[in-house]
Amino acid sequence: MTNSVLWRRLLIGALAILVPVGTAWAQPKPGGILVIGIEGEPAAIDPAASTSLGSLRITRQITETLIKEDSRVLDTPTAPIVPGLAERWEVSKDGKVYTFTLRRNVTFADGTPLTAEAVKLNFDRLMDPGSKNYFKTGAAATAKTTNWVKSYAATGSHTFRIELKEPFGSFHRAIMHPSMGIISPKALDEWGNDQIGLHLVGTGPFVFKERERGVKVSLAKNPTYWDKANSPYVDQVVFRVMPDSTARAAALKTGEIDVDIMVLPDFVEDLRRTPNVEVVMPRTPHIWFWRLNHQDPLLKDVRVRRALWHAMDLEGMSKALFRGTGQAAWQFLPPKNPAHRATVANPYPYNPARARQLLKEAGVAEGTKMTIRVPAEGSSYMRPREMAEWVQANLKAVGLDAKVESLEWSTWIATGTKPLDVHLACSAWQSIAHDPYMLEQLWGSQFQPPKGSNLGMYANEELDKLFSQARQTPDEAKRLALYQKAEDLMLADVPAIPVANDFSPRGVRKNIKGLLMGPSAFFDLTGVWIEK
Amino acid sequence: MTAGSVAGASLLPAPCPPGRPGRSPALLALGRLRRDRFAVAGAALVLLMLAAALAAPLLAPHDPTAINPALRLASPGSPGYPLGGDELGRCVLSRLLWGARLSLLVAFLPVLVSLGIGVTAGALAAWAGGLVDEGVMRTLDILLAFPPILLALGIAASLGPGTWNLIASLLVIGVPVFARLTRAAVLGVRARLFIEAAEALGASRTVILGRHVLPNVVAPILVYFTLQCGRTVIAATGLSFLGLGAPPPAPDWGGMLAAGQKVLAIAPHAATVPGLAIFLLTVALNLLGDGLRDALDPTLKE
Amino acid sequence: MRTYILRRVVATLPVLLGVSLVVFSFLKLVPGDPSHALLGPEATPAQYAALRQALGLDEPIHVQYLSWLNRAVRGDLGRSIETREPVLPIIWKSYQNSLLLAAAAFVYSTLVGMLIGIVSATRPRSAFDRCTMLVALFGVSMPAFWLGIMLILLFSVQLGWFPVGGMSSVRGDGGAFDVLRHLTLPAVTLGTLSLAVVARMTRSTMLEVVHQEYVRTARAKGLREWAVIGRHALKNALLPVLTVVALQLGLNLGGAVLTETVFSWPGLGRQIFRSISTRDLPVLQGGTLILALSFVMINLAVDLLYAVIDPRIRYRGGRE
Secondary structure, eight states: OOHHHHHHHHHHHHHHHHHHHHHHTOOOOOOOEEEEEESSOOOOSOTTTOOOHHHHHHHHHHOBOSEEEOTTOOSOSSOOEEESSEEEEEEOTTSOEEEEEEOSSOBOTTSOBOOHHHHHHHHHHHHOTTSTTOOHHHHHHTHHHHTTEEEEEEOSSSEEEEEESSOOTTHHHHTTSGGGOBOOHHHHHHHHHHHGGGSOOOSSSEEEEEEETTTEEEEEEOTTOSOGGGOOOSSEEEEEEOOOHHHHHHHHHHTSOSEESOOOHHHHHHHHHSTTEEEEOOOOSOEEEEEEOTTSGGGSSHHHHHHHHHHOOHHHHIIIIITTSEEEOOSSSOTTSTTOOTTOOOSSOSOHHHHHHHHHHTTOOTTEEEEEEEESOOTTSSSHHHHHHHHHHHHHHTTEEEEEEEEOHHHHHHGGGSOOOSSEEEEEEOTTTTSTTHHHHHHOGGGOTTTSSOTTOOOOHHHHHHHHHHHHOOOHHHHHHHHHHHHHHHHHHOSEEEEEEEOOOEEEETTEEOOOOOSSSSOOOTTOEEOO | OHHHHHHHHHHSOOOOOTTOOOOOHHHHHHHHHHHOHHHHHHHHHHHHHHHHHHTHHHHOSSOTTOOOGGGTTOOTTBTTBTTOBOTTSOBHHHHHHHHHHHHHHHHHHHHHHHHHHHHHHHHHHHHHOHHHHHHHHHHHHHHHTSOHHHHHHHHHHHHOSOHHHHHHHHHHHHHHHHHHHHHHHHHHHHHHHHHHHHTTOOHHHHHHHHHHHHHHHHHHHHHHHHHHHHHHHHHHHHHHHTTOSOOTTOOOHHHHHHHHHHTTTTOTHHHHHHHHHHHHHHHHHHHHHHHHHHHHOTTOOO | OHHHHHHHHHHHHHHHHHHHHHHHHHHHHSSOOHHHHHHOTTSOHHHHHHHHHHTTTTSOHHHHHHHHHHHHTTTOOOBOTTTOOBHHHHHHHHHHHHHHHHHHHHHHHHHHHHHHHHHHHHSTTSHHHHHHHHHHHHHHHSOHHHHHHHHIIIIIIISOSSOSSSSSOSSSOOOHHHHHHHHHHHHHHHHHHHHHHHHHHHHHHHHHHHTSHHHHHHHHTTOOHHHIIIIIIHHHHHHHHHHHHHHHHHHHHHSOHHHHHHTTOOOHHHHHHHHHHTTOHHHHHHHHHHHHHHHHHHHHHHHHHHHHHOTTOOOOSSOO
């Protein structure tokens, strides 16, 4: 081999190694505007003003909670819980007192320092009617968390203490909810509850820039963000309101938006084929299930409930309707919930013959009428109408005549204020699906309306005992085991029928790097950078 | 609104010119209509759709609600599915035929009901006069102050998805114009009668005028009815697009269009077939309406 | 004349009051209230009840209406329940956006529509006439959102000539040209129906007029064709066409909700639709009132225009 050929080969070889390595180590480039297309107008940009996911996803970039979920870890059975504004916290032996040690040298975006007093003022806003900035709406919205709190106090400049009414093992998850984000007291004093939604100031990686109703909400990078290692790269994030899903998918294709937060299953194939776009599925904890009306004589017999489960071809439905954006579910605890077990088998697989047999045993006549209720649409609800149609067909095949009632969104939510008055009503939960405590919130007898969302009026003493025990156990491992035992009981007694888990497909343009969407309903934009 | 009165006025035919042999104006109109090829085509198309709707149980190859995932988005011409399958694998042709029933019902019934209400209200207002007239007119003003689609939307959005809710929301739109047309026509005829009588003309003139009363009232209403049916089809489609149409699993052209639109890129037939059906129905109704308008206005020289 | 205008203006007040009453009762009769929209479906009945109470929705109905009315007549339209922003600026901004869209559609549809109508009327039954009337027929027969989506797929996704939606580009300043680019497709979508209506109406009234006595007289007098058309025929055909054009403007102002949804245009139609879904009464009231006022103003303007163009029409304090 001649020298020149050898050199040439060496050069090519070197390039072949260095170039890919070099691009893999490409440095994130700061700057640029990240545009995220959202399907609905957010409510006021105030963490306590609303509990809708759409608004909270935005406020979570601006305000932070004492503890938070790390939503950027991808391959994990559940999103890890990490320190937020509190660098550590201790729980007393009896499980009733939480002491948070706040980080030092953290300032709000307006320069005021983060102190325990600031945190206390935020709690006053939600819990003390006598306080200056008491926010009635916020009090109602955050009731699920604040109802546990007996008292709270700033016990030092950077220590905050919360005492609970009774031990509650999942309190750290409740306090993690973005509606408990800490707002700058100075901003609250200056703007008041009515206007803070247009002037939100928090400690988060982004600051509120502007809002144009019907058009967008813009956030800008927070230059004084305390977590230097996780400061955002992009200059601005714009949440653009695009209500029509076809238009949104089209905008993703043309590059007018960088991220489409809600991609319908039917668009997924098309987007996958589009060169500059990829479809990401964070698999956030989510469960879609049929509530069963336990006050209706038809459903009182457990055999009938089991028969309904056997009658539903959920695998077939998942294949037909979700196109890989969701899966059939047969457990109440969704995947990515810490108590979820991958080893549990479907106790009542699709078996119309068995369903018929059970119905006959229970004395249910052929052609018995039923009503199924679904909303016409809804962001966590996947494809409610088609799913109802599918189940309707399944039920018809086992001799049950089901009528589908499809309700407008607000009307649908309004039915959630009282016990069920139809046989089956669907329900989809995302915000609490990361916490096994949700089992009690949905099926514990103390949570029947009006106190809670057990709309089916299910009551099971044995289950309640397990729930009570689990709720009060401070030890995480023991608690999870108790909830798993509870779930086994539920799988036997069928208080509801799990149907599906949504993978939450999102569309992202390929030049958007660092967008790590782990199994959390919320996402973190600090690692994101735009490759030109 | 002035539109109604002016439109009514321009649609009111002038009295029969003297010297014409006494042939019924209705027969004359019918003759003109029959010679208008486009109007005939429109009428034929509507009748064809009506026939298809009625014969749906016989013509449809499959159960329109039978879900078959294997044939999801099957292309037209697939075995057993001449027009292909929709996103749940149902036969598009069957859904089209059965959907014709719903779509035609939604096209005609709301307009028919609003015609009934509107004509009654308008005639009452014109005949009774005074406070009753004022009351009816003010109520119509309030109704007309709402943009029609928003009116329908508001009612449909709050009642929720449902065939009868859809019909209820659509019928409100037509009422004001029917009322105004009727009122204008009746007032016009009354005024003319009064003037003629005051000029003490012979009874024969009154008889001739009497013969013109009916067409005066019927003509613009018939035209508006047909055209409004076309508009209602479009409005119903729009409401289905927004999710307010017929509930599952009922086949409904608007609902099929809205669902098919989501898979447009990978299976265009799911949207274009119902879209074409809606389009043809509307075109047919418009052609018929135009033809009626031309036929019923004897001043229009050809 | 002046008393007529005054009387008409005064007559609008009961109409506006009626509109506000209808809207109020409507939203109260319908199931669901703002607490449901704000909290979403994953809240407890106790939370909804607490929020209802916090928002003042448990007060007696007439108290709620009257306190709204009391503030409204002073110009205070309250705050949006959904976002707590003051209603008037929100409504005003969306109204302006809708006005822009409606105006663009108006210009497009009126100019092109009248032109087509006039030319078709002067050449009845020609290929041009048949062709354009066919296209116009298609225009009134096509659902607006369908046309919109087709246009997006062709011109935005395939060709990339126009943006998919919104009123202006979010990435940096666009300026007037940017808005114009965003305006094109929605204006064409919205205006197509109006264009078809205007074209057909112009043609039919022109045909009526062209055969009238005085036009034939003018022709017989030896006037040139364009003078005949322009000075005599058009002026008299103008009245009904004007009515239709004004009607279309009014319809496009409030009825563009589907176009606005498809193109994410931040207009009043979409705003109103959303306020119905979220049961946001202050916004709904503000939005419908401003639309009602617009309709009334447009009607008045058209009636006044009539008086100017055709002095034969007399006024007797009311229609007819």
